[in-house]
Amino acid sequence: MKIRLFHGILPLAGWLLLMSLGFGRGAGAYVLTSCNCHPSKTEKKFVHKPVADSECQKCHKPSGQNHPRVKKGAFVLTDNGNAGLCYECHAHKDNMKYVHGPIGSGDCRACHDEHQSDNRYQLKASGSKLCFMCHDKDSFDRKYPHPPIAEGNCTGCHEPHQSDVKFMLRGEGAKLCVLCHDKGMFAGKSVHGPVAKGDCNACHATHGTSNPRLLRKYFNREFYMPFSKDNFALCFGCHNNQIADDKLTDVETGFRNGLTNIHYIHVNKLDKGRSCKVCHDPHASSQMRLISAKIPDFGRWGIPIRYTKTDTGGTCVVGCHKPKSYDRNQAVFNP
Numbered sequence: 367m368k369i370r371l372f373h374g375i376l377p378l379a380g381w382l383l384l385m386s387l388g389f390g391r392g393a394g395a396y397v398l399t400s401c402n403c404h405p406s407k408t409e410k411k412f413v414h415k416p417v418a419d420s421e422c423q424k425c426h427k428p429s430g431q432n433h434p435r436v437k438k439g440a441f442v443l444t445d446n447g448n449a450g451l452c453y454e455c456h457a458h459k460d461n462m463k464y465v466h467g468p469i470g471s472g473d474c475r476a477c478h479d480e481h482q483s484d485n486r487y488q489l490k491a492s493g494s495k496l497c498f499m500c501h502d503k504d505s506f507d508r509k510y511p512h513p514p515i516a517e518g519n520c521t522g523c524h525e526p527h528q529s530d531v532k533f534m535l536r537g538e539g540a541k542l543c544v545l546c547h548d549k550g551m552f553a554g555k556s557v558h559g560p561v562a563k564g565d566c567n568a569c570h571a572t573h574g575t576s577n578p579r580l581l582r583k584y585f586n587r588e589f590y591m592p593f594s595k596d597n598f599a600l601c602f603g604c605h606n607n608q609i610a611d612d613k614l615t616d617v618e619t620g621f622r623n624g625l626t627n628i629h630y631i632h633v634n635k636l637d638k639g640r641s642c643k644v645c646h647d648p649h650a651s652s653q654m655r656l657i658s659a660k661i662p663d664f665g666r667w668g669i670p671i672r673y674t675k676t677d678t679g680g681t682c683v684v685g686c687h688k689p690k691s692y693d694r695n696q697a698v699f700n701p
């Protein structure tokens with residue numbers, strides 16, 4: 367009986383105490399968090415700083431009416447709680463060249479909870495789940511997705527609010543890619559035309575594709591294969607697909623000894639035709655003509671290639687054969 371009485375009195379006493387602190391007078395410095403009238407705004411993992419600091423009135427500005435007696439209209443939110451409110455304390459997020467849709471329309475709370483959340487930055491969902499609240503998830507379902515997408519890291523590439531780069535990207539062209547990839551892969555004595563222009567997009571689809579390595583067109587990365595142009599669809603999308611067609615030629619390729627087409631010799635075989643990759647790096651190389659310094663993926667160490675170019679031909683020193691030279695004007699005899 368004593369205990370029940372105690373329980374009955376405590377809330378009443380608490381209420382009287384709050385009143386004496388100015389609660390209900392509209393503009394008093396009371397502590398809403400502890401009035402227990404509202405579900406807690408501070409129980410989740412990440413609480414917005416002014417909420418955690420019980421500065422409810424920095425946002426809920428008293429209108430002068432008597433709260434809690436007046437339930438509706440006792441407080442007002444600047445800009446009805448839209449971006450205008452957030453900008454009272456935060457830097458503008460809508461002053462760059464490309465502004466994300468919901469930010470342009472002032473809807474910060476589409477992604478952030480104004481009080482609290484179990485996700486960092488009081489976000490309404492984590493990782494790509496946030497983005498998929500509005501963007502179609504299925505359109506990211508690729509056979510070979512880019513690993514950061516599979517990991518839900520959309521913001522590895524996109525700013526969530528705004529950027530001076532189209533699509534709110536964190537960098538322009540190849541600058542975006544080298545945020546995560548080694549710059550060294552794309553520099554050297556010879557750099558592939560589109561790579562030099564920063565146009566990674568010419569060959570790779572950044573979100574993913576149905577080809578391995580995010581390639582827009584198929585490229586067979588085996589060392590040996592029966593020759594078919596389809597194996598190098600990517601390369602032949604930009605290059606003359608006749609370079610490996612004819613045994614003899616005087617125009618199709620510079621890789622010839624007199625009239626003997628050396629591309630043909632290496633690539634165009636029924637069983638063990640070689641991949642372009644055996645000789646060329648698709649990005650850049652420390653040697654001329656994108657000739658790789660090592661034959662990749664062949665054995666454990668890779669076989670070194672030393673290539674020297676002349677005005678009319680060149681010489682290759684490779685682990686697989688003796689030094690061999692070619693000359694377009696004066697066929698070289700290689701013993």
Ligand code: HEC
Nearest residue numbers: 398399404407414416417420421422424425426443447480
């Ligand atoms: C950063 C600004 C901000 C702060 C600080 C803030 N709120 Fe809010 N609050 C809002 C916004 C915005 C809304 C949404 C209004 C709407 O839905 O139209 C809201 C809604 C509410 C609501 C009604 C809906 C709901 O979520 O229950 C209550 C009650 C509330 N706040 C209580 C509080 C309390 C208590 C505090 C202090 C502990 C507080 N707020 C601090 C911005 C704030």
Ligand code: HEC
Nearest residue numbers: 415416424425447451452454455474475478480486487488
């Ligand atoms: C009364 C001032 C005030 C208002 C209004 C306000 N904020 Fe904040 N907000 C803060 C403070 C203070 C911090 C803590 C900053 C810090 O730690 O650097 C903060 C932090 C944040 C953070 C970062 C949290 C983190 O973990 O780093 C986000 C996101 C945020 N606010 C979003 C909003 C949004 C969205 C609105 C509008 C609905 C808003 N804020 C309105 C004061 C405010």
Ligand code: HEC
Nearest residue numbers: 449452453456459468469472473474476477478487521526
């Ligand atoms: C499309 C979802 C989305 C919207 C809408 C959005 N944000 Fe954010 N916001 C994020 C994400 C995601 C982060 C986490 C930062 C990161 O990953 O780089 C963030 C982080 C923040 C931060 C902390 C880091 C920083 O950039 O300062 C603040 C403050 C913030 N947002 C304020 C706002 C304000 C103000 C608005 C409205 C003008 C807004 N946000 C609208 C998604 C959003």
Ligand code: HEC
Nearest residue numbers: 464467468476477496497499500520521524526532533534
């Ligand atoms: C609240 C809904 C919403 C959320 C959440 C959201 N977006 Fe958006 N997003 C939009 C709208 C609306 C547009 C504009 C669409 C248009 O213009 O056709 C847009 C456009 C974009 C664009 C294209 C911009 C352009 O210039 O065409 C990118 C990129 C983008 N969002 C990325 C993201 C990422 C990354 C996330 C998660 C961090 C995300 N979005 C979360 C609504 C959202």
Ligand code: HEC
Nearest residue numbers: 494497501506512514515519520522523524533567572573
């Ligand atoms: C590795 C970097 C990278 C990641 C990670 C990434 N994007 Fe993109 N995104 C881009 C690039 C680059 C573009 C520009 C268009 C293009 O190249 O296809 C783009 C374009 C977009 C566009 C506008 C054009 C379109 O295709 O609709 C949207 C929306 C978008 N991304 C959303 C997302 C979402 C959502 C995620 C996470 C699931 C994400 N992006 C992850 C790099 C990335």
Ligand code: HEC
Nearest residue numbers: 510513514522523542543545546547566570572578579580
């Ligand atoms: C946020 C970090 C990040 C950014 C930015 C990024 N990537 Fe990646 N990318 C990765 C990770 C992680 C992997 C997997 C590990 C690896 O191969 O290094 C990967 C792998 C790849 C692969 C190999 C995929 C496979 O199937 O083996 C290609 C191709 C690629 N990225 C191209 C690009 C291009 C082009 C850009 C710029 C448009 C870019 N990446 C930007 C993180 C990133």
Ligand code: HEC
Nearest residue numbers: 540543547552558560561564565566568569579585587648
């Ligand atoms: C001319 C076409 C082309 C261009 C342009 C291009 N790539 Fe590639 N990239 C390829 C090919 C082909 C492969 C696959 C090589 C293989 O199978 O070993 C590849 C593979 C990759 C890989 C995976 C490497 C590995 O060893 O796993 C990354 C990362 C990559 N590219 C990033 C980029 C970036 C970043 C750019 C822009 C600076 C770029 N690529 C431009 C054709 C290209």
Ligand code: HEC
Nearest residue numbers: 556558559560568569600601603604642646648654655656
């Ligand atoms: C998007 C178009 C495009 C694709 C796809 C492409 N290339 Fe190229 N390639 C170029 C351009 C542009 C040049 C520079 C031409 C010039 O300088 O006259 C070039 C030049 C070359 C050169 C000569 C390099 C030099 O230093 O003179 C080689 C070798 C080469 N490409 C091999 C390949 C291989 C192998 C593939 C397939 C993996 C490929 N290319 C795919 C556009 C492309």
Ligand code: HEC
Nearest residue numbers: 598601605609619620621632640641642644645655679680
């Ligand atoms: C055995 C090594 C080797 C292989 C395999 C190889 N190339 Fe070459 N390629 C060369 C050499 C060496 C040159 C330089 C010729 C010159 O300018 O003297 C060259 C030049 C080129 C050029 C510049 C234009 C020309 O023909 O002179 C292109 C484009 C090219 N190769 C594409 C390819 C493609 C595509 C493949 C795969 C189908 C391929 N290469 C396979 C060694 C090779």
